[in-house]
Amino acid sequence: MTEAKNYIEANKERFVNELFDLLRIPSISAQSEHRPDMQRCAEFLAAALVEAGADRAEVMPTAGNPVVYAEKIVDPSARTVLVYGHYDVMPVDPREEWHTDPFEPVIENGRIRGRGADDDKGQLWMHAKAFEAMCATGTLPCNVKFMLEGEEEIGSEHLYDFCREHRQLLAADIILVSDTSMISMDTPSITCGLRGLAYMEVEVTGPDKDLHSGLFGGAVANPANVLARLVAGLIDRDGRVTIPGFYDDVRELTPAEREAFNRAPFDAEAYKRSLSIGDVEGEAGYTTLERTGVRPSLDVNGIWGGYIGEGTKTVIPSKASAKISMRLVPNQDYRKISELFEKHFRAVAPASVKVEVRALHGGMPYVAPTDMPAYKAAEKAIEETFGKKPLPFYSGGSIPVISGFESILGIKSLLMGFGLAEDAIHSPNESYGLDQFYRGLETIPLFYKYFAEAE
Numbered sequence: 001m002t003e004a005k006n007y008i009e010a011n012k013e014r015f016v017n018e019l020f021d022l023l024r025i026p027s028i029s030a031q032s033e034h035r036p037d038m039q040r041c042a043e044f045l046a047a048a049l050v051e052a053g054a055d056r057a058e059v060m061p062t063a064g065n066p067v068v069y070a071e072k073i074v075d076p077s078a079r080t081v082l083v084y085g086h087y088d089v090m091p092v093d094p095r096e097e098w099h100t101d102p103f104e105p106v107i108e109n110g111r112i113r114g115r116g117a118d119d120d121k122g123q124l125w126m127h128a129k130a131f132e133a134m135c136a137t138g139t140l141p142c143n144v145k146f147m148l149e150g151e152e153e154i155g156s157e158h159l160y161d162f163c164r165e166h167r168q169l170l171a172a173d174i175i176l177v178s179d180t181s182m183i184s185m186d187t188p189s190i191t192c193g194l195r196g197l198a199y200m201e202v203e204v205t206g207p208d209k210d211l212h213s214g215l216f217g218g219a220v221a222n223p224a225n226v227l228a229r230l231v232a233g234l235i236d237r238d239g240r241v242t243i244p245g246f247y248d249d250v251r252e253l254t255p256a257e258r259e260a261f262n263r264a265p266f267d268a269e270a271y272k273r274s275l276s277i278g279d280v281e282g283e284a285g286y287t288t289l290e291r292t293g294v295r296p297s298l299d300v301n302g303i304w305g306g307y308i309g310e311g312t313k314t315v316i317p318s319k320a321s322a323k324i325s326m327r328l329v330p331n332q333d334y335r336k337i338s339e340l341f342e343k344h345f346r347a348v349a350p351a352s353v354k355v356e357v358r359a360l361h362g363g364m365p366y367v368a369p370t371d372m373p374a375y376k377a378a379e380k381a382i383e384e385t386f387g388k389k390p391l392p393f394y395s396g397g398s399i400p401v402i403s404g405f406e407s408i409l410g411i412k413s414l415l416m417g418f419g420l421a422e423d424a425i426h427s428p429n430e431s432y433g434l435d436q437f438y439r440g441l442e443t444i445p446l447f448y449k450y451f452a453e454a455e
């Protein structure tokens, strides 16, 4: 692999300049005025992948933004890696908080600044260029396919159908994804778990109209009071969700997994300070890292009802509502959890009110087994370039499409991201460290090498 490494060393400045051209395309998927930019960005990537050495690359239409597909088959009997990434970016608002034009990238203090610098153009560009390095030096040991979508930031709506329609084309041994972060450059990590999501909305109705709280107060159920009581009852004093059956399918970490996970550096005092909170709160018996990474949770995301205008209005509202989300962990199924929630919420509601419960949307949790060959290969590759064995990391966030890949294509994903918290993805002044970019570039060919050799 020294050939690929030397090639990268000799060409790395050009790689950054090319990335700048990619960053200049304002491919904001959330805003329809950027529709032509999505097409332009997809064409840019398809052309770049052919130039890098792909046998073929296509801009494939979907009902939404196109998917870029490319492949290079070196040996039909070799392992196949499917690289997934996304070329769409988040809107730039608030624009005035950017120090420079979000779509005119600059390098400052060793960091590339611009929208998409990390998420996910910078990260996917490492894959395109590592691929080029392996092609140019004749050291590509696996077949490679690329699937780059333009709708990740708006929910990957059309990618599920794309996967269903192209199962054959997308067949692979592993999906390789760089769209996550590491703990730090000194503490490299591989994301091996993502939480799922079940999102509910509840409406509690009391009397059929708003009532005078003097004439009726104390005699009629107040939906706002009842809703507050019901919501508060969803979590007990130990921080556990009270919905019967909620924890039935939760996969408990083994003591060894817990030990490995909690080795990640975590400063509780700094955490509290950064959030201006007096103390943390959560499920008894678990650390904060565990609470956000491997334990399920339930939160009210919004709650409303009654008079909220200026001054006073003495009223018993007819209705009160709340939006409630539950973060799920393997092996909880969001459909089952949504049903359990609904059943429980109806069961605990008093006869004095009517309740309506709706499931708004959901996604499955994902876990990458740390004993799968791709994980082992990534562990070795990262250990070689970072000088330290990476820690397994469980992220509290969700990338719903990852569990979609598993259910539709039957392929596991390896989340080998090189982002850092300070990259400020989705925020003003998003950036990506040149050292992260180069280190990622160096790591990827090693991953291919160890994955090709793995048992």
Ligand SMILES: [Zn+2]
Pocket: 086, 119, 120, 152, 179
């Ligand atoms: Zn992303």
